[in-house]
Amino acid sequence: xxxxxxLKQQKRLSLMRILKHVLIIALIFSSQLIYAGNWVxxxxxxxxxxxxxxxxDIEVQxxxxxxxxxxxxxxxxxxxxxxxxxxxxxxxxxxxxxxTAYENTNSKYYKLDEIAESIVGGLNYWSYxxxxxxxxxxxxxxxxxxxxxxxxxxxxxxxDSTMTKSLEVMDKSKIRMTGQNKIWLSGNVLMRELVRGNxxxxxxxxxxxxxxxxLSKPYQEGIQPDYSFHQHGPQPQFGNYGLHxxxxxxxxxxxxxxxxIAFSSEKVDLMRKLMFExxxxxxxxxxxxTLATGRQIFPEMVNGKKYRGPMAKYEIYKKLExxxxxxxxxxxxxxxxxxxxxxxxxxxxxxxxxxxxxAVRMSSQRIIGAEAGNGENQxxxxxxxxxxxxxxxxxxxxxxxxxxxxxxxxxxxxVQDTAKLPVLTWSGYKNGSYFAGGLKSKDVGITAFKYxxxxxQANKSxxxxxxKVYALGSAISTNRNFDVVTTINQCYKNGDVVVSKNxxxxxxxxxxxxxxxxxxxxxxxxxxxxxxxxxxxILTWHTDSLISKDIFDLEVNHGEKPNNxxxxxxxxxxxxxxxxxxxxxxxxxxxxxxxxxxxxxxxxQGKTLAISAFEPCEVEIGNQxxxxxxxxxxxxxxxxxxxxxxxxVDPTQQLxxxxxxxxxxxxxxxAQRSNxxxxxxxxxxxxxxxxxxxxxxxxxxxxxx
Numbered sequence: 001x002x003x004x005x006x007l008k009q010q011k012r013l014s015l016m017r018i019l020k021h022v023l024i025i026a027l028i029f030s031s032q033l034i035y036a037g038n039w040v041x042x043x044x045x046x047x048x049x050x051x052x053x054x055x056x057d058i059e060v061q062x063x064x065x066x067x068x069x070x071x072x073x074x075x076x077x078x079x080x081x082x083x084x085x086x087x088x089x090x091x092x093x094x095x096x097x098x099x100t101a102y103e104n105t106n107s108k109y110y111k112l113d114e115i116a117e118s119i120v121g122g123l124n125y126w127s128y129x130x131x132x133x134x135x136x137x138x139x140x141x142x143x144x145x146x147x148x149x150x151x152x153x154x155x156x157x158x159x160d161s162t163m164t165k166s167l168e169v170m171d172k173s174k175i176r177m178t179g180q181n182k183i184w185l186s187g188n189v190l191m192r193e194l195v196r197g198n199x200x201x202x203x204x205x206x207x208x209x210x211x212x213x214x215l216s217k218p219y220q221e222g223i224q225p226d227y228s229f230h231q232h233g234p235q236p237q238f239g240n241y242g243l244h245x246x247x248x249x250x251x252x253x254x255x256x257x258x259x260x261i262a263f264s265s266e267k268v269d270l271m272r273k274l275m276f277e278x279x280x281x282x283x284x285x286x287x288x289x290t291l292a293t294g295r296q297i298f299p300e301m302v303n304g305k306k307y308r309g310p311m312a313k314y315e316i317y318k319k320l321e322x323x324x325x326x327x328x329x330x331x332x333x334x335x336x337x338x339x340x341x342x343x344x345x346x347x348x349x350x351x352x353x354x355x356x357x358x359a360v361r362m363s364s365q366r367i368i369g370a371e372a373g374n375g376e377n378q379x380x381x382x383x384x385x386x387x388x389x390x391x392x393x394x395x396x397x398x399x400x401x402x403x404x405x406x407x408x409x410x411x412x413x414x415v416q417d418t419a420k421l422p423v424l425t426w427s428g429y430k431n432g433s434y435f436a437g438g439l440k441s442k443d444v445g446i447t448a449f450k451y452x453x454x455x456x457q458a459n460k461s462x463x464x465x466x467x468k469v470y471a472l473g474s475a476i477s478t479n480r481n482f483d484v485v486t487t488i489n490q491c492y493k494n495g496d497v498v499v500s501k502n503x504x505x506x507x508x509x510x511x512x513x514x515x516x517x518x519x520x521x522x523x524x525x526x527x528x529x530x531x532x533x534x535x536x537x538i539l540t541w542h543t544d545s546l547i548s549k550d551i552f553d554l555e556v557n558h559g560e561k562p563n564n565x566x567x568x569x570x571x572x573x574x575x576x577x578x579x580x581x582x583x584x585x586x587x588x589x590x591x592x593x594x595x596x597x598x599x600x601x602x603x604x605q606g607k608t609l610a611i612s613a614f615e616p617c618e619v620e621i622g623n624q625x626x627x628x629x630x631x632x633x634x635x636x637x638x639x640x641x642x643x644x645x646x647x648x649v650d651p652t653q654q655l656x657x658x659x660x661x662x663x664x665x666x667x668x669x670x671a672q673r674s675n676x677x678x679x680x681x682x683x684x685x686x687x688x689x690x691x692x693x694x695x696x697x698x699x700x701x702x703x704x705x
Contacts, residue, residue, distance in 0.1 A: 148191030240294030340445025342438025344695030375540030437651025
């Protein structure tokens, strides 16, 4: 006999199973719709990114006219295999040009069959041949990077056979490596798998790209705590890998925007800091600062086209600003502030005023000074040895590199041997001391380092205040039988050179609105000569056409095998030749200590003191008062009615305590420990212990009892 209750129960269970299956199917279908919607949006965002800047009809016409019947280009040597400036990749760049014109409704080539045929033919020509460079980067990163955009922009017109073959070329990219290389590789995988519809790999690639946008531990590759950027070890790379990093991150932020894989607000904020607290600060008057470019010291134009010189880098930066501001709602700064800044994680300082810009690049046991590779930066052996450049117009050193005497870079102290400059490797070099740092105070910036390299030692300081750059050096010694020279400047000659002497010795030189004034007993040597050279000296793949330029060179010769030599000078920027005497008489700071162990200047009638203490020492600070410095440090003292404020930096980034004494009886605010012994107040300052903040300043107040 049939049990009615059992039958009803079975029907209910069957219905529940059906509903469960329907729900699962619905969820799967819904999930697929979500993913499909994401990928459609991603593709559209990518197309929109490449259509942000229109391609001129003339540029498209030139591409078409240079294309052969087999869809190759007549001006490209496809048999070239060199590592840098590899010309065959230009084939793929031109296909992107055609692709953007094909999809641009404002182009006269919009949706033309001729363009479609050229795009498909160009992809086939590349994919069915084996064009290669001896640089792995081109095959694994560069080539796929320049195929992917064309495939996505023009996906609807590309036959399956062409698409399959092109994607096989892109298969050389895998998600691996570190830093910018990891971003490039992951971006290539994302574009490739977006076309294939591989959800898991698209998501993995997107997650990998986003994972690289983090604040790195100090001196590891990536974004530094001071918003400089490192690649190839602890090496500042603002304009090479760093600029590519910014370019790619902002591109992917744009492409991921308004999808489920969009960057978090925290990562957008970090990118904002990299852009406006890092990148923006290294551009001046439409050019990228030379010392920030990495090894890629390139000419602006190569074969009649813009390449990757300082102006091209600046244009990339301005484009990044424009794209970033399309999806970032913050009120970002229009221009870098007028200030001194020291990038403590990169041994690199900048000083910007309303009339000029100056930069210093150092190195240490923490920071690599420079590298060479791919035939680039062949003469940069001394680039990170205290090079100090001063820009007003911005063109003072523009493409001076073929004719520069690279043994006399501005600001450096170097042995003038007769040997050819060694070519650096990918490992670069480090200076032999940990002492390298900078301190920013209210009115003055201090940059200093101990130079210890190739049997030469020197203690070097740079002080920035108002329209002046002071430079002091001491403890200059070597056992090598060659002259040692400190180069004050080596730049293009522009107009008259006015020399002033006292008892037959040059005491000041004026040139191009800058007065160079001697601050100690030394002989200034000035030269005005034509210097010649070739770009091939700098870049092995460039031409050896001879270039000649009029050069202004100012230096101090310390002679052969100096023992505790020194120099001192100030560059007064933006004055006429007639003003030099008055500036020397009334507008210079006082040099109150210029010894092996300490450099100290006094400004504002002794109310501001700037000190580089390389060893424990004592400094007379006026009014029969003495400062006892027990630890290597950088110091700025500011006088006020009831005492002093003291700001200190540990440039070694290794000390736990900075110890001092000052004549007089004071009570202190901010000191770790203090005591009074007789007429001397002793106190300690504690530098930041957090590794992310090492090299920052600490402050105390001394209040008269």
